[in-house]
Amino acid sequence: MTISNIVQTVNETLRTEMRRNGNVVLLGEDIGKDGGVFRATAGLLNEFGQERVIDTPIAEEGIIGMAIGMSMNGLEPVVEIQFLDFIYPGFNQIVSELAKLRYRSGGHFPAHVVIRAPSGGGIKGGLYHSQSTEAYFTHTPGLFVATPSTPRDTMGLMRTAMRGSDPVMFLEPKRIYRTVKEELPADEEFTIPFGKAKVLKEGTGVTLVSWGAIVHTCKAAVELASKENISVELIDMRTLMPFDLDTVLASVRKTGRVVIAHEATKISGFGGELSAQIAERAIDSLQAPIVRLGGIDAPFPYALEKTYLPSPERILRAIRKAAGY
Amino acid sequence: MLQVIRADGEFDPKVEPDLSHEDLLKMQRYMLTVRRFNEKGMSLQRQGRIGFFMESTGQEACQIGMSYTLTPIDWAFPSYRDPGTCLVRGVPLSALFDQMMGNSADESKGRQMPVHWGFSKWKIVSLSSPIAAKLPHAVGVAYAAKFRGEKSVALASLGEGATSQGEFHSAMNFAGVYKTPVVFFCENNQYAISLPTRRQTASESIAIKAEAYGFEGVQIDGNDILAVYKATKSAVDKARSGGGPTLIEAITYRMGGHSTSDDATVYRSPEEVELWKKRDPIARFTAYLIKKGVTSEQENKKLIEQIDAEMSAVIKEREQIPPPAASTLFTDVYAEMPWHLREEAEEFMREEGENGPKGEEYEKEPGSF
Numbered sequence: 001m002t003i004s005n006i007v008q009t010v011n012e013t014l015r016t017e018m019r020r021n022g023n024v025v026l027l028g029e030d031i032g033k034d035g036g037v038f039r040a041t042a043g044l045l046n047e048f049g050q051e052r053v054i055d056t057p058i059a060e061e062g063i064i065g066m067a068i069g070m071s072m073n074g075l076e077p078v079v080e081i082q083f084l085d086f087i088y089p090g091f092n093q094i095v096s097e098l099a100k101l102r103y104r105s106g107g108h109f110p111a112h113v114v115i116r117a118p119s120g121g122g123i124k125g126g127l128y129h130s131q132s133t134e135a136y137f138t139h140t141p142g143l144f145v146a147t148p149s150t151p152r153d154t155m156g157l158m159r160t161a162m163r164g165s166d167p168v169m170f171l172e173p174k175r176i177y178r179t180v181k182e183e184l185p186a187d188e189e190f191t192i193p194f195g196k197a198k199v200l201k202e203g204t205g206v207t208l209v210s211w212g213a214i215v216h217t218c219k220a221a222v223e224l225a226s227k228e229n230i231s232v233e234l235i236d237m238r239t240l241m242p243f244d245l246d247t248v249l250a251s252v253r254k255t256g257r258v259v260i261a262h263e264a265t266k267i268s269g270f271g272g273e274l275s276a277q278i279a280e281r282a283i284d285s286l287q288a289p290i291v292r293l294g295g296i297d298a299p300f301p302y303a304l305e306k307t308y309l310p311s312p313e314r315i316l317r318a319i320r321k322a323a324g325y
Numbered sequence: 326m327l328q329v330i331r332a333d334g335e336f337d338p339k340v341e342p343d344l345s346h347e348d349l350l351k352m353q354r355y356m357l358t359v360r361r362f363n364e365k366g367m368s369l370q371r372q373g374r375i376g377f378f379m380e381s382t383g384q385e386a387c388q389i390g391m392s393y394t395l396t397p398i399d400w401a402f403p404s405y406r407d408p409g410t411c412l413v414r415g416v417p418l419s420a421l422f423d424q425m426m427g428n429s430a431d432e433s434k435g436r437q438m439p440v441h442w443g444f445s446k447w448k449i450v451s452l453s454s455p456i457a458a459k460l461p462h463a464v465g466v467a468y469a470a471k472f473r474g475e476k477s478v479a480l481a482s483l484g485e486g487a488t489s490q491g492e493f494h495s496a497m498n499f500a501g502v503y504k505t506p507v508v509f510f511c512e513n514n515q516y517a518i519s520l521p522t523r524r525q526t527a528s529e530s531i532a533i534k535a536e537a538y539g540f541e542g543v544q545i546d547g548n549d550i551l552a553v554y555k556a557t558k559s560a561v562d563k564a565r566s567g568g569g570p571t572l573i574e575a576i577t578y579r580m581g582g583h584s585t586s587d588d589a590t591v592y593r594s595p596e597e598v599e600l601w602k603k604r605d606p607i608a609r610f611t612a613y614l615i616k617k618g619v620t621s622e623q624e625n626k627k628l629i630e631q632i633d634a635e636m637s638a639v640i641k642e643r644e645q646i647p648p649p650a651a652s653t654l655f656t657d658v659y660a661e662m663p664w665h666l667r668e669e670a671e672e673f674m675r676e677e678g679e680n681g682p683k684g685e686e687y688e689k690e691p692g693s694f
Contacts, residue, residue, distance in 0.1 A: 025472075051472055054503075056499070057495075057498055057499065057502060059491075059494075059495040059498065059499070061461065061491055061495050062461050062464075062492075062495030062496065062498065062499045064461075065458070065460070065461025065464070065465065065495065065496065066461045066462075066464050066465035066468060066496075066499050067465060068461070068462050068465060069461060069462035069463060069464060069465020069466040069467070069468070069469070069479075070465040070466070070468055070469045070472075071465070072450065072462065072465070072466055072469075073400070073465070073466040073469035073470060074469055074473070075465075075468075075469045075472065077465075089491065092455060092458060092492070093458065093461070093492075096453055096455050096458055097453060097458055097459075097462070101451065102657050102658070102659070102660070103657045103658050104433060104436055104437055104441075104443070104451055104453065105432075105433055105443045105445070105450075105451035105657075106431070106432050106433040106436065106443075106657060107656070107657040108432060108433070108443060108445035108451065109443060109445060109450055109451050110660065141658050141666075142658055142659065144659070164660070165660045166659050166660050195663065195664065241663070242663035242664060242665065243665075245664075245665075
C-alpha cells in the first residue's frame with residue numbers, strides 16, 4: 001500500500017481513468033512535458049501521447065470552448081486551468097455554454113467537461129494565485145462543484161465527476177496538495193457520490209461546517225475548542241453543488257449552534273446560502289445566531305496572506321461566540 | 326474576390342461549379358423559402374404571434390451556398406441568420422416554426438428565443454446569443470473527428486462583428502495549431518447591429534486575418550450563390566482530406582434591421598440600401614437560371630406561390646400546438662435532478678399545476694420587447 005498526497009492522487013486518478021476509458025483527453029497549459037505547474041499530469045504525456053494529453057495555447061476560453069466541442073462529439077475532456085484565478089477569460093464558456101447546453105438544447109447537446117482548478121490561498125501567491133471563488137459557480141445552474149480536502153475524497157469525487165455526464169468544477173485545495181497524505185483504496189470502483197458531506201468529528205455543542213483546504217484549519221480549531229470543553233461537530237461538505245443539507249440540518253438540530261467557515265470572501269459566499277437554508281428549515285432548533293467566517297471582503301493580499309485567511313484561533317473565537325451566546 | 330455570376334445574371338462558364346440542374350433548382354427553392362420565411366417571421370412578430378425575430382433577407386446565397394457543400398456526417402454551427410442552413414440539412418419547415426413559436430413540439434422545449442435553433446438529428450448545434458462563443462466548439466468537434474480518424478468536417482458561420490470577440494481569436498488560433506477540419510464562414514453583412522465593418526476592424530479585410538493564424542483566408546461575393554458554393558466546397562474538401570482550416574469572408578448585406586427591436590434607418594442611408602437591392606442574390610440567381618434555361622419566369626413565379634401556400638399551411642398547423650408543460654422548467658438542467666431542484670419542482674407543481682401560473686395579474690405582465 002502506498003501513501004499518496006493530493007496532487008499524486010489527482011495524477012493517479014487521471015492515469016487510471018485514462019487507461020479505463022480511451023475517450024478521456026486532457027487539455028491545459030503546460031500539462032504535457034512539464035506535467036503541469038503543480039505536476040498533476042506528470043508522466044501522462046509519455047503514457048498517452050499528445051493526442052490525449054494536449055498542451056494548449058494560453059487561452060482559457062479556447063481551452064474550455066474546445067473541450068465543450070470535443071465533448072459534443074464523443075470525447076470526455078478534463079481541463080486543467082492553471083490557477084482558478086486565471087479562469088475568467090473562460091467564464092463565458094462556462095456560464096453561457098457549458099452550464100446551459102443541456103438545458104437550452106432540450107437535452108440534445110449535453111456537454112460533459114470536468115474543469116480542474118487549483119483553488120485557495122496560502123502559497124504566497126498574492127491576488128491572482130490565491131482566490132476561492134466557488135460561489136460564482138454554485139450560482140450557475142447546470143454546474144456541479146466539488147471541493148475535496150483529502151486524497152481519498154479527491155479520488156472518489158474525481159471518479160464520480162469523470163464517470164458522470166454533467167459539467168463539474170473540480171476545485172483542488174492547492175495549499176495542501178502535498179501536505180495531506182493517506183492511503184488510497186485499491187479498488188478502481190471506489191467512488192464518492194456528490195452531495196454527501198462527511199462528519200469528520202462528532203460533537204454536541206457547536207456544528208462547524210467547512211470545505212476545501214481550510215477544513216484542516218478547522219480541525220486544529222476543534223482541538224483548541226475541546227481544551228475549553230466545547231464539543232464541536234465538524235462537517236466537510238465535500239461538494240457544494242449538490243450540497244448535503246440533511247447532514248448539516250441533522251447536526252444543527254442536535255447542537256443548536258452553527259459556525260460556517262470558508263476561505264472565500266464572506267459577502268455572497270456559499271456560507272450565505274447555507275445560513276439561509278439553515279434559517280429557513282431549522283430556525284426553531286437554533287439557540288444562537290449563525291456565525292459566518294470567511295476571508296476578508298477585500299482582494300487577496302500577498303504579504304499578509306496568513307493574517308487574511310481564517311486561522312485556528314479566529315475559528316476558535318467564532319466557535320466561542322456561537323457556544324457562549 | 327471570387328464571383329461566378331455577375332449582378333445581371335451573366336456568368337463565366339469557366340468557373341461555374343459542377344452542379345446538376347436538379348441541384349440548381351433545389352438551391353433556388355431553398356433561397357425562395359428563406360426569403361418567404363423572413364417575411365413571415367417579421368409579420369408573425371409584428372402581429373404578436375412570436376416574441377422576436379431576426380431577419381436574414383439579402384443573405385440567402387450565403388446560407389444556402391455554404392450548407393449545400395455538407396454531407397450528413399458533417400457538423401453545422403449556423404448563426405441566427407442561417408435558417409437556410411437548417412433547411413438544406415433537411416430540417417422540415419414545421420420544426421423551424423415550432424422553434425420560433427416555442428411550442429411543445431420544439432426539440433429545445435421552447436426554451437430559446439426565436440431563431441436560436443438546434444436540431445440534433447441534423448447535427449445542427451444549439452446556438453446561444455453571445456456571438457463567437459460557438460467557434461471554439463466547432464474546433465473541438467473537428468478535433469474529436471480527427472482523433473477518431475473520421476472524415477467529417479465542422480462548418481461554423483459567423484458575422485463580421487464576431488471577429489472582434491476573443492473567442493474568434495482563440496478558435497482561429499486553436500484550429501491553426503491543431504490543424505482541425507473546420508471551416509469558418511464569415512457573412513460580412515456590413516453591420517453588427519449598428520456598427521459598420523470599417524469601425525469593427527482596421528484590417529483591410531476579414532479574410533486577411535486568417536494569415537496570422539497560419540491558414541488560408543478567401544474573400545468571395547456573398548450574394549453569388551455559386552461563388553459561395555464553390556469556395557466553401559473547396560474549403561470543406563480541403564478540411565476533409567487533412568488540409569486543415571479555412572476562413573471564408575463572404576461580402577453580403579443585411580437588408581433588414583438587426584432584429585425586430587432595431588431601426589436600421591438610424592445608422593444607414595436609404596441610398597446604401599437601394600444600392601444593395603440591385604445586388605440581390607435571388608434576383609441574380611434567378612436571372613442566371615433563366616439564362617441557362619433551368620427555369621422560366623413563369624415557373625419561378627409558380628414556385629414562389631407554392632412555397633407561400635405551403636408555409637401558410639405549416640404556420641396554421643403549428644400554431645395549434647400547445648406550449649411546453651410547466652414541468653420542463655426544471656428538466657435538463659442536469660442529467661438527473663439534484664435534490665434542491667426536485668424540491669423546487671415539487672413545490673411549484675403542487676402550487677401552480679402542470680399548466681403553470683394563471684391569473685389576471687400574470688396575464689398583464691409584458692412578455693416581449
